[in-house]
Amino acid sequence: MGFFDHARYVELTVHFECNLRCEHCMIEDTMKRLRPETLESLYEVIEINKKSDKWDGIIFTGSEVTLWAELPRFVAIARKNGFKKARIQTHGMRLAKKEYARKLIDAGVNEFFISVTAGDAATHDEITQVPGSFAKTMAAFEVLDEFNDVDLISNTVITKRSYKQLRTIVQNLSHIKNLVQMDFWNYWPMSEVDEKDLIVEHLELLPFIREALTLAVKYERSVELKNYPECLLGNLHTFLINDQPKLYIDKSFWTEFEKNGFHQCVFKNECQAKQCLGLNTAYINKHGFHENDLLPFA
Ligand code: SF4
Structure with missing residues (x-):
């Protein structure tokens, strides 16, 4: 089980600019076109929540929200209402x-979802295409670990460049007391084709996922894995959690998202898996359906 209940969170995409150029970025082609949510959207979710009490938490996301001057104000409004x-993805x-960390915490941020793309500076900086980015991200964990009542979640997108370093990522963060959860998102390209050649074949990836998840559990982290066939995980299948909070985002995003073609599987009609997204189009085009490897849940 994850540490957080996604159903109790609402997510607002408020800012679409970034100073990294991660090669796995899901919105790099749409970043300039997507319209950010406004103060009006924030008050809309506040009003919904006052009537329904359906959410405990709000997530501010998009691209890099810490570059957005309005962030402390929006967070403070949400917390007062x-x-x-209040979580940021960053x-x-x-x-x-x-x-700056103190400024956000004083405004009311108490959860930080932080992207770590790899286990060493050379690989991380190559992925982000910004020298020195790894050192700053890792320093952020140290800084945030000095505060009380702050929860940290690490997030790693698994790609061909990073998959052999998953264990190292877990190890690197093993001393961070405020780190309550580690997320691992198996890459998908928002396209029918893996043009950047970043998707890892599922069976090749499996031992590295096993190793990282097992180590994270040893360090008493909660873990969430996204976008991997549930049936291949064996006794680790409970770590597959594809649930997401209610998302407020420009509608045109969903046109792009549909290109992924999730939920394809030759066993789709018989399998009783609870969290599986099956395979997606780009994956199938590259590695096939794995009909001889998948084991549908009875
Ligand atoms: S058989 Fe298909 S739907 Fe079932 S868990 Fe495996 S990949 Fe997912």
């Missing part, structure tokens, strides 16, 4: 500066 939790670089 009933949200117990690459963390700006949080390496303690004054």
Whole structure:
């Protein structure tokens, strides 16, 4: 089980600019076109929540929200209007500066979801295409670990470049006390084709996932794995959690998202898996359906 209940969170995409150029970025082609949510959207979710009490937490996301001057104000409004939790999704670089981390925490941020793309500086900086980015992101974990009542979640997109370093990522963060959860998102390209050649074949990836998940559990982390066939995980299948919070995002995003073609599987009609997204179009085009490897849940 994950540490957080996704159904109790609502997510607002409020900012679409970034100072990294991660090669696995899901919105790099749409970033300039997507319209961010506004103060009006924030008050809309506040009003919904006052009537329904369906969410404890609000997540501010998009591209890199720490570059957005309005972030502390939006967070403070959300917290004053009933949200117990305010989370940001970030690459963390700006949080390496303690004054800025304190500013956000004083405004009401109490959960930080931080992207770590690899286990060493050379690989991370190659993926982000910004020298020095790894050092700043790792420094952010250290800075945020000095605060009380702050929960940290690491997030790693698994690609051909990073998959052999999953264990190292877990190891690197093993001393961070505030780290409550580690997420691992198996890459999909928002396209029918893996043009950048970043998808890893599932069976090749499996031992590295096993190793990382097992180690994270040893360090008493909660773990969530996304987008991997549930039946291949054996006794680790409970770590597959594809649930997501209610998302407020520009509608045109979903046109792009549909290109992924999730939920394809030769056993789709008989399998009783609870969390599986099956295979997606780009994966199948590259590696096939794995009809001899998958074991549908009875
Ligand atoms: S058989 Fe298909 S749907 Fe069932 S768990 Fe495996 S990949 Fe998922």
